[in-house]
Amino acid sequence: MSMTDEAPRLIERPVAAGDPSAAPGTPSVATERDVVFRSEDVNVYYGSFRAVRDVTFDVRKNQIMALIGPSGCGKSTVLRCYNRMNDLIKDARVTGTITYRGTNLYDERVDPVEVRRRIGMVFQKPNPFPKSIYDNVAYGPRVAGQKKGLDEIVENSLRKAALWEEVSDRLKDSALGLSGGQQQRLCIARAIAVGPDVLLMDEPCSALDPIATAHIEDLMQEIKQDYTIMIVTHNMQQAARVSDTTAFFTADVRSENDTRTGILVEVDATQKIFSNPSDERTENYVTGRFG
Amino acid sequence: MISRLSDDRSRAAIAASIERRRVDTRGLLFRTLLQSCLLITLALLAVLLITVALDSTDQLGTRLWEFLQGTLRSRSEDERLGIHQGMYGSLWIAIIVAVLAFPIGIGAAVYLEEYAPRNRFTAFIEVNIRNLAGVPSVVYGLLGLALLLNGQIFGLDRLTGGSSALSGGITLAILVLPIVVITSGEAFRAVPIELREGAYGVGATRWEMIRTQVLPYAAPGILTGTLLSMARAVGEAAPLILVGAISGRLGDNPGLFDISALTDRFTALPIVITTWTVQSGRDVGFTAAAAAAIVVLLVFVLMMNSAAILLRNRFEKKRG
Numbered sequence: 001m002s003m004t005d006e007a008p009r010l011i012e013r014p015v016a017a018g019d020p021s022a023a024p025g026t027p028s029v030a031t032e033r034d035v036v037f038r039s040e041d042v043n044v045y046y047g048s049f050r051a052v053r054d055v056t057f058d059v060r061k062n063q064i065m066a067l068i069g070p071s072g073c074g075k076s077t078v079l080r081c082y083n084r085m086n087d088l089i090k091d092a093r094v095t096g097t098i099t100y101r102g103t104n105l106y107d108e109r110v111d112p113v114e115v116r117r118r119i120g121m122v123f124q125k126p127n128p129f130p131k132s133i134y135d136n137v138a139y140g141p142r143v144a145g146q147k148k149g150l151d152e153i154v155e156n157s158l159r160k161a162a163l164w165e166e167v168s169d170r171l172k173d174s175a176l177g178l179s180g181g182q183q184q185r186l187c188i189a190r191a192i193a194v195g196p197d198v199l200l201m202d203e204p205c206s207a208l209d210p211i212a213t214a215h216i217e218d219l220m221q222e223i224k225q226d227y228t229i230m231i232v233t234h235n236m237q238q239a240a241r242v243s244d245t246t247a248f249f250t251a252d253v254r255s256e257n258d259t260r261t262g263i264l265v266e267v268d269a270t271q272k273i274f275s276n277p278s279d280e281r282t283e284n285y286v287t288g289r290f291g
Numbered sequence: 292m293i294s295r296l297s298d299d300r301s302r303a304a305i306a307a308s309i310e311r312r313r314v315d316t317r318g319l320l321f322r323t324l325l326q327s328c329l330l331i332t333l334a335l336l337a338v339l340l341i342t343v344a345l346d347s348t349d350q351l352g353t354r355l356w357e358f359l360q361g362t363l364r365s366r367s368e369d370e371r372l373g374i375h376q377g378m379y380g381s382l383w384i385a386i387i388v389a390v391l392a393f394p395i396g397i398g399a400a401v402y403l404e405e406y407a408p409r410n411r412f413t414a415f416i417e418v419n420i421r422n423l424a425g426v427p428s429v430v431y432g433l434l435g436l437a438l439l440l441n442g443q444i445f446g447l448d449r450l451t452g453g454s455s456a457l458s459g460g461i462t463l464a465i466l467v468l469p470i471v472v473i474t475s476g477e478a479f480r481a482v483p484i485e486l487r488e489g490a491y492g493v494g495a496t497r498w499e500m501i502r503t504q505v506l507p508y509a510a511p512g513i514l515t516g517t518l519l520s521m522a523r524a525v526g527e528a529a530p531l532i533l534v535g536a537i538s539g540r541l542g543d544n545p546g547l548f549d550i551s552a553l554t555d556r557f558t559a560l561p562i563v564i565t566t567w568t569v570q571s572g573r574d575v576g577f578t579a580a581a582a583a584a585i586v587v588l589l590v591f592v593l594m595m596n597s598a599a600i601l602l603r604n605r606f607e608k609k610r611g
Contacts, residue, residue: 083492085488085491085492088487088488088491090408090409113494113495113496114494116491116492116493116494117493117494120492120493121488121492122492123485123488123489123492125485127483127485127486127488127489128489129486129489129490129503129504130486130507130508130609130610139490139493139495139503140493140494140495143490143493143494143495143496143499143503144494187489190489190493191492191493193493194493194494
């Protein structure tokens with residue numbers, strides 16, 4: 001395992017997906033330059049059922065934002081709002097506003113496909129395509145229409161994902177032959193290859209062993225200088241270790257009809273959330289008294 | 292010492308309590324019953340295949356090439372007797388089914404599974420497609436008769452030339468269409484959600500996701516389904532009788548790949564088999580001829596199934 005001797009830093013962003021200011025939609029609010037996402041009163045509904053209520057927070061550039069909370073509190077649902085992944089779920093509806101660098105993500109002129117090229121995603125279960133390692137990483141650039149310079153993109157992305165050393169001699173082998181941790185880093189390389197601005201990570205380490213988890217966490221620290229990262233995690237230590245800001249969610253359970261709605265309890269600097277939270281529910285959770 | 296003694300005693304007691312004491316008669320009986328079920332199946336198949344193979348030697352053993360080249364005759368001793376016209380009909384019916392039913396059926400399945408909204412209307416359509424797959428084949432023959440021969444709708448009879456291999460092929464394509472839609476749809480549904488999300492996650496459009504993930508992943512399943520439906524089409528006799536496959540006095544004996552004969556009078560292997568079996572009542576020699584035709588049809592179907600298995604294994608290897 002060569003995490004350290006191959007410092008993945010010198011690489012420039014492989015694909016420039018266009019100037020953000022050229023994206024459609026009107027800048028609705030004047031924002032500070034380094035606010036990547038601004039969410040205001042975001043609600044997510046599945047049909048008539050409200051899964052998440054009134055989420056408001058900002059995500060800043062080159063920061064790692066962790067979303068934590070007990071199961072069923074809507075963390076993943078919230079995360080999937082930021083690259084329009086919830087569009088794929090029938091009956092899912094998002095209200096409120098989420099702006100990405102000043103542009104409303106849910107403006108009807110916004111193309112979700114373009115959004116996903118700029119806001120990449122890494123999923124809970126490593127999901128490499130049943131193709132070669134090379135084709136996995138080249139997939140995104142290829143569907144974006146790129147034909148030249150793929151070798152370079154693949155190498156750069158794999159280097160950034162700290163996987164190049166392990167796979168450079170077998171790029172044509174099936175990605176399914178990699179270990180779980182390698183597969184997840186491959187998925188990170190695949191997400192990086194399209195040159196995104198933000199990475200959304202939905203419990204990326206929940207299927208990995210501690211060593212592979214440490215790899216991914218180191219990797220996040222390395223790449224945060226280039227990307228803004230939002231990570232959902234079940235693991236509080238992980239949130240404490242890797243993130244700059246933490247948002248704590250909990251579920252508002254209504255026993256009369258057995259439904260639960262996710263609510264945002266508080267957002268603050270990670271250190272404060274874990275040492276001196278303002279809300280009692282957060283304190284109970286992070287000290288292990290609840291959830 | 293005392294404790295040792297009691298230890299030994301309890302050890303013996305445990306040994307005795309877990310000792311096998313009775314024969315599990317019921318279990319044995321059940322197992323035997325299952326085995327005999329398998330045996331009956333195999334025996335029936337073996338009897339069928341062996342009788343057919345033995346019967347066929349009169350034709351296949353002595354004059355294989357002449358039999359494959361020959362045509363329909365009224366007497367079994369006729370040295371020009373053979374199944375060439377039947378092979379021509381069956382081959383082209385298979386080709387027409389592949390050309391018509393596969394793309395249309397797979398296309399319909401892609402739309403239903405990947406594009407169509409899930410509502411009562413599409414659920415209704417799906418149930419009906421399933422029902423259509425269970426409709427007796429004679430009914431499809433009637434449809435072919437009305438649509439392609441009598442020209443009741445669109446005057447399609449002018450295109451097909453009435454009773455022709457083309458009409459037969461189209462009728463059987465309609466017959467297997469629901470099966471193709473159902474089996475392909477099931478193959479699409481088996482594509483893991485993770486692959487779909489992965490593709491969308493890096494900015495694939497729906498079409499790109501379907502082309503690069505869904506279709507390759509579902510290919511083995513689609514292939515198995517479509518080729519099984521093909522085997523079904525090639526074995527059908529009833530619908531062909533209704534669209535006018537004939538059993539005697541066919542005009543020319545076209546070469547296997549003579550497209551111009553597609554709109555002429557035609558026959559097919561199942562029809563030939565049926566006719567000769569009926570005729571064996573007055574002319575015993577036709578028994579051997581019918582058996583030989585069955586062997587040829589079986590080989591035909593077997594070849595298609597082997598091709599399907601080979602292709603499926605290749606696709607499956609690819610998807611890892």
